[in-house]
Amino acid sequence: MEPASIPDTLALITNQLSNLTHSIVDLQNNQAAIQNHLSRLDQAQGAEGITEPPAEAPSVTEISATSHEPYVSPPNKFDGDRKQFRVFITSCQIMFSIQRKTYASDFVKIRTVISLLTGKPQVWAHHLLRTAHPSLRTWNTFYNALEAMYEDPNRLASAAQALELLKQGKDDVEDYITEFKHLALDSEWNEPALLAQFRKGLSEVLKDELARTGIPSSLEATMTLCTQIDRRLRERRAERSASHVHTPVKRYMQTPPVITSTTSPSEEEPMQIGVVRGPLTENEKSRRRSLGLCMYCGRPGHQVRECRAKPPSRSGEPAQPTTSVATHDLCTVTPSHIIVSLLLQWDQCAVPLRAMIDSGASGCFVDEKIAVSLGIPIVPKSHSYAIQLLDGSSPISGPIVKETRPLLVSLGTTHRDTIVFDVVTSPVFPAVLGLNWLRRNNPSIDWSSGAVSFGTETNIPTTDLHTCKNLTIAMCLEVPEPYQAFSHVFEKKGADTLPPHRPYDCPVDLLPGAPIPYGRLYPLSEPELLVLKDYIDDNLQKGFIRPSTSPAGAPIFFVGKKDGGLRPCVDYRAMNAITIKDKYPLPLISELMDRLRSANIFTKLDLRGAYNLIRVKSGDEWKTAFRSRYGHYEYMVMPYGLCNAPATFQRFLNDVFRDILDSYIVIYLDDILIYSQDLETHRKHVKTVLRRLQEQRLYAKAEKCIFDTDKVEFLGFIISPGNIRMDPSKTEAVATWPVPANKKGVQSFIGFCNFYRKFIRNFSTIIRPLTR
Known part of the structure; x- marks a missing residue:
């Protein structure tokens, strides 16, 4: 016999011996049971006054079934790691004690353990077998030899x-x-x-x-x-x-602060009053000390003496030339702002944007995130310069180092201007037209009505923010005026509060007797740990999670987002495997598309928080527990990753909109599409939907919603009046799909293409060669 075949032969013999032992024990049990039954039958026949017929003798199959041993998964193979020896040998002993019949002899125990060795321990054990070493005579002698060899002496x-x-x-x-x-x-x-x-x-x-x-x-x-x-x-x-x-900052500020020019004291005063830094409360001082935060700006990583936001000493060197721009310290606005609609054009591109007119800003500014998202071309400035807030401090973002290319800017129907915007980080307003623009264009402004005009031109439409004083500026720019009465639907803080319990709370019903899964921690990188800590702190503050002592514990990991960020994901695969599945169906996308063929105008709503808008059923929170470097927590709201979350969410929204479902609204999870024949009817439909969202304490992302449009992307399709076509980005993905290297790659490609098979003539004929 070749040495290489010894392990396979041993494994085969061990398996045969185990089966033979099991069969012998079963036969013995069957024989004993039949003998006992015959004895009871003889006693019953000889007893006086008993007329009942004897009970039917159990079949051999029934007796065998009752003696079947529970299945126990074998432990992981032991590779010689001394720190894992105690875990390995204990797992083996547990298996032996549960399956006593299978492992009744020392011979089977020893060979079973040898079959679970790998690497150097396997080589050592096979040497014992080849030499018929005395330690193989009994389980105890083999156990002692194995322990002496691999137990950690320290x-x-x-x-x-x-x-x-x-x-x-x-x-x-x-x-x-x-x-x-x-x-x-x-x-x-x-x-x-x-x-x-x-x-x-x-x-x-x-x-x-x-x-x-x-x-x-x-x-x-x-x-x-x-x-x-x-x-x-x-x-x-x-x-x-x-x-x-939640401390009301309005005690210190009534309007968003602005940055004033320190080099031009003779310029007119800004249109808003700036922030005056108030004294810190004792509670705030204590909080900053305990968390190691700067006592001046409240940010971590430095002390007050090193704070860049602290204003420089007046006796120091002359400051660099500074300009002015609105900051983002306060998100709500007052009726004193004048907002105009711009059309920015460059090359063959044109994008709409709204801007605030502010005489207190020295130049014209655009927010960097807005510029990047709109694709506005940005170039480095030839000379950077510093900016300074009204209280003398400098913004954390530092000096301005970027600007846009010259853009053709249209206001109203006839006024045109070329503007180079300085690029800043997150101001309250996406764009600001400052004093240099006002001087160059010298518009006529009716301060009582907020109307803006140039020479003989009629008034340029402006946005009166008094109608949306409960919204942030970003919301005012994204939500059309007819729907701004439903401001609460678009509030981020509403989605960040713990939702109430409803009849639609997500249950996590487990299979009876199933073992509770408890996963190992996944290793995370330093950036992932930072995101994880922020995620836990943020959700603890919201009340979405709480510390847990649950016996369950799923690991957490991260996946990349389109914007380059990290999204936390809890690995609920083990919990889902023992969860009773909710069979509530999701709608067929093809059926949804059929409802839209006769529509002319559309509004798409994207719910904020989505699954987090629903609570976990009371008493089931412990089943959602996850483990991390920073502790053990469980969800109060429905998390992503639970197998029953999509069905629960779809049932909830279907019931909320049941009477109008497929009349002028279709829903697929957190994507809602409203469709109508004409604009007037459509706005009534949208208001009805927004009203119900408001009543149910559901919230939408204003920045991802699209209102009153004749073309919209929905579930991978581009929908317009009388036309439904594939999303070009998906078509490009098919065209540029890399050549599959294996069967799984071919199956992935076919699965992706299958989604669009209705748009491909003779799809099954074309794809058939790939399925062979």
Whole structure:
């Protein structure tokens, strides 16, 4: 026999022996059961006064079924890692104890363990088999030989040293407790020693709290108390942070601040009054100290003496030439702003944009994010210059270093101008027309009505922001005036509040008796950890998640977004595998398209938060738990990734709009399309939909909604009156698809093309050669 075939032969023999042993035991059990039944039958026949017929004898199949052993998955193969030896051998012993009949003999136990070895341990064990080593005679002798070979000789010392070095630091106490328990198992310390070491490693804050409340005598009780205290401390920090966020800044500012020119003191005063920095409250001072934030600007990473936002000393060097632009310190606006509609043109492109006219701004400015999203060409400035806020501080973004190419700007029907906009970071307004533009064009402004005109030209339409004072500027620019009465539907803060419980809360019903999954942590990069920490802090403050002690725990990872950012994803595959599926259907996209063929005007709404607008069913929150570097948490709102989330969300929206569904609205998950024959009817339909969203506390993203248009992209199709065609970007994806290298690649390509098969004549004939 070739040496290479020995492992395969051993595995085959072991399997045959196991099956033979199992069959013999079953036959013995069957024989005993039949003998017992015959004995009871003889006794019944001899008993006096018994007339009932004997019970029917159980079949051999039934007896065999009752003696069947539960299935246990074999442990992962052992490759010689001494730190994993104890886990491996314990898993084997558990398997032996549950399947006693299968592993009744030492011969089967030894060969089973050998078959689970790999690498150097496998080579060592095969040598024992070839030489018929005495350690193979009994399970105990083999176990002792394996333990002597691969047990960590420094296990106790290593665990003791790790325990002594373990500190909570700034981590959550749940993480500290989890790590402490793992090390305690290997240390074999007694409870008084573990309790003393546990207290020693706690953070100073928890030590102080324990000193006030008293320390329990047992380790488990101390851990429970520390968990309760730590949760309360986190809640207190979140409450302080929330109270700071919602502190009415209107006590200090009535309108958005502007930056004034320090080199031109004779210029006229700005149209709005700037911010006066008020004194910090004691609570705010305490919050900034505890979080290590700058006492001047409130940002992390530096102290007040190093703060770039702090105004320079008046006795210092002369400041660089500065200009002025509105900042984003306040998002709501007052009726005193004048907004005009612009049309920006360059090359063969033209985009609409709204701008604020501000005599307090020295130049013309455009927000960098808006410019990039619209594709406006940006070039470096030949000379950068600094800007300064009204209170003397400089913006964190630093000096202005970019500008647009010269753009042809149209206002109204006849006025044209060429403007180079300086590019700034996130002002309140997407664009600002400042003092230099006012001087050059000298428009006539009716300050009472806000009308703007040039010479004999009729008034240029302006937007009176009094009608949308509850909206941010971005919302005013995105939401048409007929729908601005439904301002609450487009508020971001509404979507960031915990929704109420409804009959449509998402249940997570598990299969009876299924083991609760508990996944390992996935390694994350430094940028991913930063995003994760922000994600957890943000959702804790919103109330969307809470600390968990659930026995379940799904890992979390990240995927890239189109804009280059990172999106957190919880891996619920193990939980979904044991979840009872909700079979509520999603609509067929082909049926949705059929409803739209006779429509002439469309509005598309994109819901903000989507699944997070629905709560998890009360009592099922623990099943959504996820584990991370920063603790163990569970969702209060329906997270992405649960197998029943799409069905739950579709059922909810279908019921909300059931009476008008397919009349003038179609819904696919969080995408809503409203369609009508004419504009007047359409606006009534849109208002009806917005009103229901407002009543149900559902919210839409103004920046992603499209209103009153005759062409719209919806679910991968371009829809216009009497015409539905493929999205050109999807067509391009098919045309540029890389040549598949394997069967799976071919299947992916066919699956993608199949979505558009109705647009391809003889699709099945064309695709047939790829399916062979």
